[in-house]
Amino acid sequence: MSRLHFQPLIGLIVIVLLFSCKAEKEPAPALIPMPQQLEWSSQQFDMADSSARFVQRIVPAIPQAQLNSNEAYTLNVSADSVILEATSETGIYRGLQTVKQLVFEKNGKRYLKGCAIVDWPAFRIRGFMQDVGRNFQPMDMLKEQIDVLAAYKYNVFHFHVTENPGWRLESKIYPQLNTAESMTREKGKVYTQEDFKELVAYCQDRKITLIPEFDIPGHSAAFRKAMGFESMSDPRVQPVLIDLVDELCSLAPAEVMPYIHLGTDEVWHNYEEPSPTLLPALLERVTQHHGRELIVWRPGQHIEGDSVSITQLWSSNGHPKPGHRYLDSRLNYLNHLDPLAGITQLYFERINGAAHGDSLRMGGILCCWNDNNVNDEYDILTQNPVYPGILTYSETSWTGQQKDIGENYLVKLPEKGSELLNEFRAFEDRLIEHRDKYFAGKPFPYVKQTNMEWRVLGPIAHGGDVEVQFPVENELLETYQIDSANYTWQGPFVGGTIHLTHFFGYPSYFPREEGTYYAYTQIWSPKAQTVGAWIGFHDWSRSAGRRGGPFPEDGEWHNTHPKAWLNGELIAAPKWNKPGLASNTEEIPFTDENYFFREPASIHLKKGWNKVLLKIPVKNDTWKRMFTFVPVQFDYLTVSEVKDLRFSADLKKER
Incomplete structure (x- = not known):
């Protein structure tokens, strides 16, 4: 098994250039975690220039560092020098991790992006x-x-x-x-x-x-x-x-x-x-x-x-x-987290309930409790969102979550157009850049979801009969009157996974009532194409058996009988490896239970707008009331977005 190689940048030799050079402006590289103080410049440092020097030095103090000065550092990159200063070898090492992320290539040569950074961790x-x-x-x-x-x-x-x-x-x-x-x-x-x-x-x-x-x-x-x-x-x-x-x-x-x-x-x-x-x-x-x-x-x-x-x-x-x-x-057990909604939770979590540590608040530890037995040791990394979780938690624990938003966004993305959503979208862009740059061939189950949106209707009372059909399945209207009750589409709700109500009681979207939900979106494709899709109606925790009832039989997505339609055509559920398995089966390893570690469903998008309708019945004992529908490119462990798709929850029949 090969390992990711994040070795220190051996080859960067720091000296001052004997002459200055004019550098073209390059896009800012994605940094995770984001430094506490950062200013970009248009300069760039040529790593191949033999006359260049990289200065690393221990200094008595970094006055600008507000916390944990033993790990703090300053970094200044210009066309003629790279200067990294810290109060300890640990601080130098932390700074070198930032240096590695500043590297970019142009015309076959390697450069460092110009910047001035003062950085320290929020938690020790x-x-x-x-x-x-x-x-x-x-x-x-x-x-x-x-x-x-x-x-x-x-x-x-x-x-x-x-x-x-x-x-x-x-x-x-x-x-x-x-x-x-x-x-x-x-x-x-x-x-x-x-x-x-x-x-x-x-x-x-x-x-x-x-x-x-x-x-x-x-x-x-x-x-x-x-x-x-x-x-x-x-x-x-x-x-x-x-x-x-x-x-x-x-x-x-x-x-x-x-x-x-x-x-x-x-x-x-x-x-x-x-x-x-x-x-x-x-x-x-x-x-x-x-x-x-x-x-x-x-x-x-x-x-x-x-x-x-x-x-x-x-x-x-x-x-x-x-x-x-x-x-x-x-709030950070990876074995309980859906890879899409879980990243939201880890990003908006306030470790210790504060923006930074103090004499009692030491910090946090992200946990992977894969309680269930596994077929192969590496399944622990493929069946839990370990790597996207590590990157997200690094941002939260190093930078600190400055905003006290309570539990509002622990399981859902902020509202469309909000400042908080824009903040998360900026982080998501950095996360995806790291996925593609550093984790090729490694399990990294995350794709862009801030461009996805849904309308949701329900819950429509079904008296315990999850098979009952409602008019939503026949005609798309703004409102419906069913059994003298009026139902209107709500939203738009942003994300690839939507928790209707959350199993740990965090605020999501709807009250915890029995009934049938419907979810709707449209996907615009630039061409007719067959692509993969992550589709799921339950995130089975990799802990204490298959929580949430018995595993579905063949022909079903879940034991509550949800359904998915694309352009009016029913999308078939997978042929399960272990259909109908009882819930208390901790010793039987997972193989294909969750959408992100099984082969994606195959869906055909026509050119233009494609209508997606999901039916999500829930009963009083339904533990996880949620759904996922995300087009993906998937090659073994490597996942990415389907290019040039657009999403809209507009209810118009034709756009």
């Missing part, structure tokens, strides 16, 4: 977590992701290394933890201690701190099975876990690995309940004996006498613990 912790306890990921796959983290100025890799299916870090004290017999998935697959040290060093070279997590006392089935403990309250548990913490801390010094994460969340069963002394003893061992910071999940187990732990918030019930520093992971 900007992290990404992978759960390798449930699904082991090979070292090359982890390094591929760490390379991407480094390129986008992350500084933490959260390594969730133990789970119910397996204790994945080698223990030389208790080798039974790593036996195949103790595991329920990918039996016997572990990271050796040498692997772990290599990964810590790989992160360190990229100015990233690895945070290891032993998730206890819950999520401990493999641990209990390997050690022969029926309960986490067994008095033998405490000395074993102290030994394991000691062994973990022996693998990297405190200055390299300053944080130890010990979970403490989701203790659902009596046999997971710890003894009263277990967590206080581990807190003392981590903080006093080893001189590390302890991180625990919140909600999580209470630790008697704890006044120093860092809490990582993980659900809507995860509120900061008074007086404790905290990390925010409440």
Whole structure:
């Protein structure tokens, strides 16, 4: 498996040109994350000129940096010089990531775009977590992701290394933890201690701190099975876990690995309940004996006498613990996110509920909890919006979300013509440019959606009969009278995925009522052509089975029997690999359930305007009330827009 290559720009040698040159104005390159202060110039720096010099220097201070000066930098690029200054090597490294994004080619030569930048991160912790306890990921796959983290100025890799299916870090004290017999998935697959040290060093070279997590006392089935403990309250548990913490801390010094994460969340069963002394003893061992910071999940187990732990918030019930520093992971589980609507959520999320960090608000960690079993390790990257999510969260966590918009746009795009939509559209353009420039051949499930719009009508009461037909299917009118009730099209609503009502209760568009919705748009094509289309009516979370009821039978898009028409012709649903599968099937891997990792539907667009009509019945127990319809070009993992299409939610029959 090849990795993305985001190595430092070795070849840029910085000196002052012996003569000045007049440069043509070039379009500004797309920068992610966007610097805090940026001014473009019309100058350009010729990278091939042997008389040029690139100055990198450590300075005592960067007065303009308002926060986190240890990672701040200034960068000035002109026709005759490139000067990068920072207060630390880490700041220099962050600045080099920006330099790489300034590179453009013209007439076979490479240049840097002229600019003046002062930059610093809004939050001191900007992290990404992978759960390798449930699904082991090979070292090359982890390094591929760490390379991407480094390129986008992350500084933490959260390594969730133990789970119910397996204790994945080698223990030389208790080798039974790593036996195949103790595991329920990918039996016997572990990271050796040498692997772990290599990964810590790989992160360190990229100015990233690895945070290891032993998730206890819950999520401990493999641990209990390997050690022969029926309960986490067994008095033998405490000395074993102290030994394991000691062994973990022996693998990297405190200055390299300053944080130890010990979970403490989701203790659902009596046999997971710890003894009263277990967590206080581990807190003392981590903080006093080893001189590390302890991180625990919140909600999580209470630790008697704890006044120093860092809490990582993980659900809507995860509120900061008074007086404790905290990390925010409440709204950013990639395994729950639709790739289109999820990017909206990550972009408009206000980490820690603030524009920037402070003494308690440390930052946030983006999480990938692919709970379900997988056929292939790399499915974790193809079946979750990992790379577009990492890029979006890098913008939010580095730049900070300045506007306090509450929950209004966590699952929907702002209104057509609004300033907020224009802001998001500008970011989307940068995101797509990075997709095409750096992620060719890699899973990056995102296409432009701010040009798409929909009208929606409903919900029309259907008395529980999702098969009932309404006049909308026969004739397109502005309003309808059905059973003495009037229904009018609402909108336009912008986006490729529309949440009618959201499963976590965030504001979307409609009240949570049973009934049938219809959605309408028009697509203008410059020619008659057959293209792919992402079509879906449910985003199956890659977590805890197939949430939202049984998987549909063949001939159906979803178990509520939605339908899609193009120019009056019904679009056939896929022939599923596992039709009719029950919902609680966590151990059966996903293959084609969601629109973004299956072969797109084939649709034929005529030249001119094409009418799309969707029928979306929902019942009281319908968990995700949503739809997706997006034309795409798709070649294995590479996705892009169909060129020159236009979209309109105008209800006129002909335009």
